[in-house]
Amino acid sequence: MLTKRIIPCLDIKNGRTVKGVNFVDLRDAGDPVELAKQYADYGADELVFLDITATLEARATTLEMVLHVAEQVNIPFTVGGGISSVEHVDALLKNGADKVSINSSAVKRPELVNELADKFGSQCVVVAIDAKEIDGAWKVHLAGGTIPTEIDLFEWAKEVEERGAGEILFTSMNHDGTKGGFANKALARLSEELNIPIIASGGAGNVQHFIDTFTIGKSDAALAASVFHFGEIPIPDLKKELKKHNIEVRL
Amino acid sequence: MKLVIIDYGAGNIKSIQFAFNRLGYEAILSKNPEEIKTADKVIFPGVGEASSAMKMLKESGLDTLIPTLKQPVLGICLGMQLMCLHTEEGDTKGLGIFQTKVKRFSQNVKVPQMGWNVIKELKSDLFKGIKENEYMYLVHSYYAEHCDETIAATDYEINYASALQHENFYGTQFHPEKSGNEGAKILQNFLTL
Numbered sequence: 001m002l003t004k005r006i007i008p009c010l011d012i013k014n015g016r017t018v019k020g021v022n023f024v025d026l027r028d029a030g031d032p033v034e035l036a037k038q039y040a041d042y043g044a045d046e047l048v049f050l051d052i053t054a055t056l057e058a059r060a061t062t063l064e065m066v067l068h069v070a071e072q073v074n075i076p077f078t079v080g081g082g083i084s085s086v087e088h089v090d091a092l093l094k095n096g097a098d099k100v101s102i103n104s105s106a107v108k109r110p111e112l113v114n115e116l117a118d119k120f121g122s123q124c125v126v127v128a129i130d131a132k133e134i135d136g137a138w139k140v141h142l143a144g145g146t147i148p149t150e151i152d153l154f155e156w157a158k159e160v161e162e163r164g165a166g167e168i169l170f171t172s173m174n175h176d177g178t179k180g181g182f183a184n185k186a187l188a189r190l191s192e193e194l195n196i197p198i199i200a201s202g203g204a205g206n207v208q209h210f211i212d213t214f215t216i217g218k219s220d221a222a223l224a225a226s227v228f229h230f231g232e233i234p235i236p237d238l239k240k241e242l243k244k245h246n247i248e249v250r251l
Numbered sequence: 252m253k254l255v256i257i258d259y260g261a262g263n264i265k266s267i268q269f270a271f272n273r274l275g276y277e278a279i280l281s282k283n284p285e286e287i288k289t290a291d292k293v294i295f296p297g298v299g300e301a302s303s304a305m306k307m308l309k310e311s312g313l314d315t316l317i318p319t320l321k322q323p324v325l326g327i328c329l330g331m332q333l334m335c336l337h338t339e340e341g342d343t344k345g346l347g348i349f350q351t352k353v354k355r356f357s358q359n360v361k362v363p364q365m366g367w368n369v370i371k372e373l374k375s376d377l378f379k380g381i382k383e384n385e386y387m388y389l390v391h392s393y394y395a396e397h398c399d400e401t402i403a404a405t406d407y408e409i410n411y412a413s414a415l416q417h418e419n420f421y422g423t424q425f426h427p428e429k430s431g432n433e434g435a436k437i438l439q440n441f442l443t444l
Contacts, residue, residue, distance in 0.1 A: 002368045002407055003386065040431065045367055071269045076388060076429045096265040098429065121299040123363050123390040124263075166363055166390075195358055197365050220361065250367040250386040 003248045004214045005045035005221035006235055007199065008228040010035060012081070013053045015061035032065055036073045039228075042235040044075065045250060048101065048169075048223060051081030052144075059088070063095050070096020078126055080169075084108075086115050093120060101126040101169055104142040107151065110163060117164025126199075127165040129157060131186075132173040138186055145173045153186065154193060161194050168194065169223065171201040179205025179227070184217030191218035199223050207233060207241045214247050252442065254278045255290035257317075257330075259307045264296050267327065270428035274439055282311050291322055292442060297329030301353075301393075302341025304329055318346050323444045324420050331415060331422030332393060340393050349415045349422060351398035360408045363392040368405050370413050370425065375402040377414070377421055379440050385433050387425035389413070395424065 011018045016030040036047055049069070051062045059082070066079055079092050080101030089100050106113050106127055116125045130145040131138045131153040138153035157168050170190060172183030182200045190198050197220035200213045204224035210233075213219045227233045239249045254271060256264050258280040271278040278294065279286065287293055295317065297304050308314040317324065317334075326334045335345045338353035345353070356362045369384040387405075394411040397404065403414035405424070415422040421441065427434035 002364055002366050002389075005366050067265075070265055071272065074270065074273070074429065074431050074435060076390075076426075093263055094265060096263065096269060098263060098266070118300075122392070123365070167365060195361055196363070197361050221366070 001248045003045070003250045004219070004242065005199075006043070006210075006238065006249070007046045007048055007221055007223040008039050008044050008235075009048040009050060009201070009223050009225045011225070012049050012051045012062065012065065014058055015065040018052065033068045033072050036069050036077065039235070040073050040075045043239055043250065044228075044235055045221070046075060047073070047077040049077060049079050049081075050101075051079065053081075063091055066092055066095040066097050080126070080128060084112065086112075086119060089116055089120060093124060099124040099126050099167070101128045103128040103130065106160060107140060107142055107149065107156070110159065113160050113163035113165055117166070122164045122166035122196075125165050126167045126169050127157075127160040128169040128171065129153060130171045130173055133183075133186070141173060145171075145176075154189060157190055157194055161196050165196060167197045167199060169199040169201055172203060175203030176201070178203055181205065181209040182213040182217055182219070182222065184213055187213060187217035187219050191220070197221065204233075207238055210238060210242060211245050211247065214242065215245075252276065252292065253290045254292045254294070254442070255287050256280050256294040256296060257287060257313065258282050259304070259311055259313055266426075267294055267296055267428045270435060270438055274435060274442070276442065282313065284312065284316050287313075287316065288320070292444075293320060293322060293324045295324055295326040295330040295334070297327065297331075297333060299329060300341060301329060301332060301338045301343040305333060305343050305345075308333070314346060318348055321419060323441065325441050326420070326422035327428070328391060328424060328426060331424055332395060334415070334420060334422050335395055338393055348420045349395070349398070349400050349417055351396050351400065351412060351415070353393045353395050355393050356408050363390055364407045365390050367430075368407060368425075370403040370405055372404045373402065375414070375416050375421070376444060377416070377423075377437060377440050378403065380436055381433060387413070387423075387427070387430045387434060389425045391424060395422075
């Protein structure tokens with residue numbers, strides 16, 4: 001059976017990991033390559049690198065980082081942050097990224113999703129959506145969740161699926177950073193209404209949250225940052241627990 | 252050993268090249284027929300859409316060259332699918348090396364299948380040292396139908412061929428270059444065929 005995926009997310013600034021990480025056996029916690037290798041050894045199924053600088057100067061540094069990760073890491077990885085052109089995606093994929101994730105740029109110019117899917121295939125196009133539930137309605141937010149829009153989460157998700165997205169990475173801003181669990185109701189609705197994989201993001205705090213998002217939330221994958229980086233939830237332990245709850249995982 | 256990855260403009264071939272580097276081998280990227288013919292081992296990659304990939308193969312004459320190769324050839328993902336008789340993707344005629352057809356998963360499952368699934372019913376030296384039900388990384392919307400040439404099977408909606416072999420030609424639907432240490436073993440096995 002296809003397994004549920006566990007995906008650590010690493011924030012990158014000028015080619016270095018920024019959010020503090022607390023791996024005892026790591027020589028340089030700021031080195032994305034070393035961190036990525038460590039996660040691969042721990043049984044992470046994929047990795048996401050989010051470039052939070054995304055300025056023009058930083059872009060070259062990120063490209064170089066992608067190349068180094070691809071050289072040394074033998075599991076798939078996605079690169080996101082500030083991607084808005086076919087050329088940029090071409091460069092990232094040529095350097096060895098398996099997928100790219102686009103967010104605000106897709107909202108500003110939805111045709112970008114079609115262009116990327118046509119040129120590189122849907123399998124490498126992840127559309128990330130940040131949304132917030134306001135008075136019972138889920139509204140898409142831009143620029144790292146700072147700019148609200150009137151766009152409905154579910155309508156937007158369906159639109160990008162039709163345009164050729166291969167996967168949706170949905171971050172609930174109501175849950176992100178709370179460690180109170182994922183937005184399972186919205187996630188389950190996405191999974192029911194769409195026919196592409198859904199990655200849950202925002203709210204991971206304990207093992208039960210992962211169990212819930214894979215069962216109640218019907219998510220195909222779960223992404224988290226701090227609970228993994230600070231060793232609060234070791235991935236091997238998490239996967240063993242999921243297995244105990246009859247959730248298919250790669251052990 | 253001369254190891255050539257066919258470079259016809261399709262897909263993420265860097266990952267495959269790096270995977271061989273990690274095993275201590277240098278792989279050359281080439282679409283030069285002479286270079287490919289004289290290789291000890293050939294990798295036929297492919298990510299993207301079938302009809303445009305086939306068009307690129309035809310433009311460089313590789314569609315007629317590949318079926319005549321005598322050394323071990325490994326098609327990966329779309330590479331494997333293009334080695335079949337036909338694929339529903341873009342209604343594309345394949346190279347006809349593997350006697351099977353490629354179909355699209357139905358709407359009963361999420362498409363693409365994306366992630367780690369198991370390979371079983373393993374039948375080839377390509378899988379020496381790989382245990383039944385080992386996890387491999389797959390990303391695909393189309394699958395090769397089970398046939399006599401199936402050397403590994405996977406379940407997703409139905410039981411399909413996740414690896415094929417015909418004489419010196421091998422194909423894997425999964426990405427050994429992205430399937431951790433077990434995937435690396437398969438690449439190593441290919442080099443010793």
